[in-house]
Amino acid sequence: MYVAVKGGERAIDNAHRWLEDERRGDRKVTDLSVDQIKTQLSLSIAKVMAEGSLFDPELASLAIKQARGDLIEAIFLIRAYRTTLPRFGVGKPINTDKMIAKRRISATFKDIPGGQLLGPTFDYTHRLLDFKLLADGSIDEFEPGKDTEQMFQHVTQLLNNEGIIETEETSSSEADSPDLTRQPLEIPANRALRLQALTRSDEGFLLGMAYSTQRGFGRNHPFVGELRIGLISVEFEIPELGFNIEIAEIEISECETVNQFLGSKIHPPKFTRGYGFVFGQSERKAISMALVDRALRWKELGEVSDGAPAQDEEFVLYHGDNIQATGFVEHIKLPHYVDFQAELELIRKIRKTAFEAKKDE
Amino acid sequence: MLLGRSKWLSYLAKSSESDLVGLYESTGLDPSYTYLRKPEIGTIMATARIGNTGQKFNAGEISVTRCSIQLEDGKIVGHGYVQGRSKKKSTVAALCDALMQSDKRTLIESKIVIKLKEIEKKRHDLIKRKAEKTKVDFFTLVRGEDEK
Numbered sequence: 183m184y185v186a187v188k189g190g191e192r193a194i195d196n197a198h199r200w201l202e203d204e205r206r207g208d209r210k211v212t213d214l215s216v217d218q219i220k221t222q223l224s225l226s227i228a229k230v231m232a233e234g235s236l237f238d239p240e241l242a243s244l245a246i247k248q249a250r251g252d253l254i255e256a257i258f259l260i261r262a263y264r265t266t267l268p269r270f271g272v273g274k275p276i277n278t279d280k281m282i283a284k285r286r287i288s289a290t291f292k293d294i295p296g297g298q299l300l301g302p303t304f305d306y307t308h309r310l311l312d313f314k315l316l317a318d319g320s321i322d323e324f325e326p327g328k329d330t331e332q333m334f335q336h337v338t339q340l341l342n343n344e345g346i347i348e349t350e351e352t353s354s355s356e357a358d359s360p361d362l363t364r365q366p367l368e369i370p371a372n373r374a375l376r377l378q379a380l381t382r383s384d385e386g387f388l389l390g391m392a393y394s395t396q397r398g399f400g401r402n403h404p405f406v407g408e409l410r411i412g413l414i415s416v417e418f419e420i421p422e423l424g425f426n427i428e429i430a431e432i433e434i435s436e437c438e439t440v441n442q443f444l445g446s447k448i449h450p451p452k453f454t455r456g457y458g459f460v461f462g463q464s465e466r467k468a469i470s471m472a473l474v475d476r477a478l479r480w481k482e483l484g485e486v487s488d489g490a491p492a493q494d495e496e497f498v499l500y501h502g503d504n505i506q507a508t509g510f511v512e513h514i515k516l517p518h519y520v521d522f523q524a525e526l527e528l529i530r531k532i533r534k535t536a537f538e539a540k541k542d543e
Numbered sequence: 544m545l546l547g548r549s550k551w552l553s554y555l556a557k558s559s560e561s562d563l564v565g566l567y568e569s570t571g572l573d574p575s576y577t578y579l580r581k582p583e584i585g586t587i588m589a590t591a592r593i594g595n596t597g598q599k600f601n602a603g604e605i606s607v608t609r610c611s612i613q614l615e616d617g618k619i620v621g622h623g624y625v626q627g628r629s630k631k632k633s634t635v636a637a638l639c640d641a642l643m644q645s646d647k648r649t650l651i652e653s654k655i656v657i658k659l660k661e662i663e664k665k666r667h668d669l670i671k672r673k674a675e676k677t678k679v680d681f682f683t684l685v686r687g688e689d690e691k
Contacts, residue, residue: 231603235603241628285674299679327676352598374598429624459602
């Protein structure tokens with residue numbers, strides 16, 4: 183319990199003014215613009231949009247500036263802002279076949295129709311600090327190649343043609359897709375609800391969970407069937423008009439894993455799947471999400487749980503939200519004077535009784 | 544070229560504010576209108592399908608702005624549903640939508656909608672062309688012992 187404590191207003195005001203001053207930093211250095219953040223720290227933007235669960239690069243940039251680069255604080259600002267907005271409706275399901283891909287790779291097949299596009303990746307860099315950036319930031323523009331068309335069938339679809347991987351089918355009850363921003367998250371959650379929770383979960387938490395499954399805490403032997411990053415249109419039915427328009431274009435990362443088998447004497451074995459879908463260029467998180475999605479599916483696939491953390495949906499879904507987590511963890515620094523007073527009195531009483539008992543011996 | 548209303552609303556919605564407003568102002572049009580619904584910022588919930596073909600799930604929200612206007616002249620109604628948080632962009636989109644239904648259609652289509660379509664195509668082509676340049680060209684070395 184914490185009670186209202188009066189008398190801190192002036193200190194709080196001054197603390198916030200100092201915060202603003204510190205945020206601005208050395209006045210001899212140019213002020214960082216929201217546009218600079220938006221165009222040059224795009225992967226931070228991606229994280230803030232994904233975990234803030236609101237696609238808006240400009241707002242994410244503003245939040246990062248205001249939060250002095252503390253991304254969880256920035257996500258908090260986005261979540262808080264989002265709650266003030268009315269929701270006009272629900273978009274039509276995105277079709278990632280139609281993606282304008284910046285990057286599209288497969289770790290299962292070398293020769294995939296459409297080819298492997300590396301895109302602007304950190305992979306294969308030597309991870310050596312580039313001291314040129316410290317001195318002179320001028321970088322040559324990347325010259326585009328020749329005109330080309332893109333129409334990429336999903337790699338899992340190729341396996342599907344052979345019937346050796348499970349198919350993902352629409353469910354009849356999908357009209358009422360659960361939405362954890364409207365109803366509190368309840369366990370057991372179906373896969374759709376789990377994916378909504380995972381896609382807004384903390385990247386670091388998901389990464390740790392995914393890593394644990396690979397190291398043996400849970401059954402997971404995946405290959406990345408396909409990873410793609412690019413632009414995708416979002417369709418929405420205009421209520422006044424009764425037809426769909428492409429209302430927005432967003433960048434997303436999608437990862438499909440191919441995992442080990444499910445089968446019996448009657449049904450021949452098939453590969454199983456995990457799915458990751460994240461706002462922005464966030465492939466580490468998309469891969470992690472697919473691994474954790476697959477780990478959480480043990481029950482519906484008739485597997486035996488190893489009791490591993492990543493297979494425990496209550497553990498994963500209730501602890502992955504970094505705003506809930508930071509709220510609860512950090513609140514213990516706020517005044518708890520009354521609680522603590524009670525504890526103090528209790529321990530004094532116990533000690534007194536103990537001393538008196540000793541004296542009596 | 545005759546575009547359907549869904550198409551033109553899509554190009555208006557996905558354009559950047561500066562492109563749309565710039566093109567609109569270059570037409571010199573300034574019709575009188577009244578708001579049926581004043582510009583309002585909100586969100587839509589984006590959805591995706593598990594594995595792109597499976598069950599639908601909520602993927603996160605996108606900021607959008609909407610408004611509806613009515614032209615004084617002809618009482619034509621236009622809707623401006625656009626991506627982002629710009630009331631100006633929403634209003635200009637609604638005006639373009641209404642004008643596309645008026646005798647100004649040819650002008651709006653050629654000076655704004657087609658231009659936005661070209662800008663979008665250029666943006667997409669640029670990504671595809673850059674991606675194409677990072678395409679992996681696998682080749683297999685012929686090993687000595689196989690040459691017979």
